[in-house]
Amino acid sequence: MTTDVSLLARIDRIEAQLAIQQLPIRYAIAVDGRDLDALVNLFTDDVDCGRWGTGRAALKTFYGSGNILRSFYRSVHQICGHAIDLIDENHASGQVYCRAEHEDNGKWVVMAICYFDHYVRRDGAWYFERRDERHWYSTDWLERPGAPRFQNWPGKYESDKYQPRLPQSFPTWASFWEAGEAETINTLTRSP
Numbered sequence: 001m002t003t004d005v006s007l008l009a010r011i012d013r014i015e016a017q018l019a020i021q022q023l024p025i026r027y028a029i030a031v032d033g034r035d036l037d038a039l040v041n042l043f044t045d046d047v048d049c050g051r052w053g054t055g056r057a058a059l060k061t062f063y064g065s066g067n068i069l070r071s072f073y074r075s076v077h078q079i080c081g082h083a084i085d086l087i088d089e090n091h092a093s094g095q096v097y098c099r100a101e102h103e104d105n106g107k108w109v110v111m112a113i114c115y116f117d118h119y120v121r122r123d124g125a126w127y128f129e130r131r132d133e134r135h136w137y138s139t140d141w142l143e144r145p146g147a148p149r150f151q152n153w154p155g156k157y158e159s160d161k162y163q164p165r166l167p168q169s170f171p172t173w174a175s176f177w178e179a180g181e182a183e184t185i186n187t188l189t190r191s192p
Contacts, residue, residue, distance in 0.1 A: 013086055019126040020084050020119050024096045027128070028077035036064050044120060044127045071156065074103040090121040101141065102153075109153050112136040112145075114166060134165040146191055 023042055030039035040047075040056040040063070049058040063069050080097040087093060096115040101108055116132040137145030139152040150164045167173050177185060 012089065016086060016089075016092065016121065016126065017084050020092055020094065021082055023119065023126065023128055024079050024082055024098070024115065024117075027131075028079055028098070031063075031069065032075050032077055034069055036060050036069075039063060042128055044122065044129055047128070048130070072102040072104040072109070076101045084119075092119040092126075093117060094119065104153070105155065107154060108141045109138055110141045111138040112166075134169055136164055136166045138164075150191065 027039065027042055029035070030042065037060075040059045043056060043059055045056055046054055047056065047059050048054055049062050052058045052062040078099045078101075080099060082094060082096045084092055084094040094117045096117060098111075098113040098115060100111045100113055102111070113133055113135040116134060118129040118131075119126055120129040121127075137150040137152070139145045139150075140154070143152065145152065151162055
């Protein structure tokens with residue numbers, strides 16, 4: 001039996017998921033269009049930007065002057081899938097798969113990305129509270145990802161600090177492979 005209260009709660013969850021689903025594509029459009037105002041307004045007004053400070057003004061500086069969006073000319077972020085977990089009526093988390101392409105000094109660098117997001121509802125609207133970008137690889141689209149490194153963006157991100165965190169940072173990755181035979185891994189990849 002459906003009560004008015006349970007029906008309203010179900011409708012609220014559906015509306016929450018629909019609103020949250022808009023955030024990643026609006027992020028992609030804002031990044032690719034270099035619309036900094038639209039981009040920062042997708043985040044909470046007190047977003048933590050680390051060493052850049054707190055708030056949307058700090059986030060705008062990070063993206064605009066912090067050599068993030070000025071480090072490549074064109075970009076295309078293709079949202080491939082989005083999983084959302086509602087935590088309570090005002091908090092959610094999610095993972096967003098994305099394939100991103102970047103024009104940089106005559107190269108087209110492709111990245112396979114998963115964003116690990118935290119969302120919050122404030123005054124009836126949903127925002128990013130935090131985004132953690134992790135990726136499998138980056139490489140010029142004419143090259144294969146892999147040896148010698150899965151992070152292959154010429155002239156950028158070459159230190160070990162910026163090496164891809166996927167798939168190893170998935171919580172089930174290590175235990176899956178530990179349960180098998182080590183020789184199997186060596187026949188499947190040269191770069192475990």
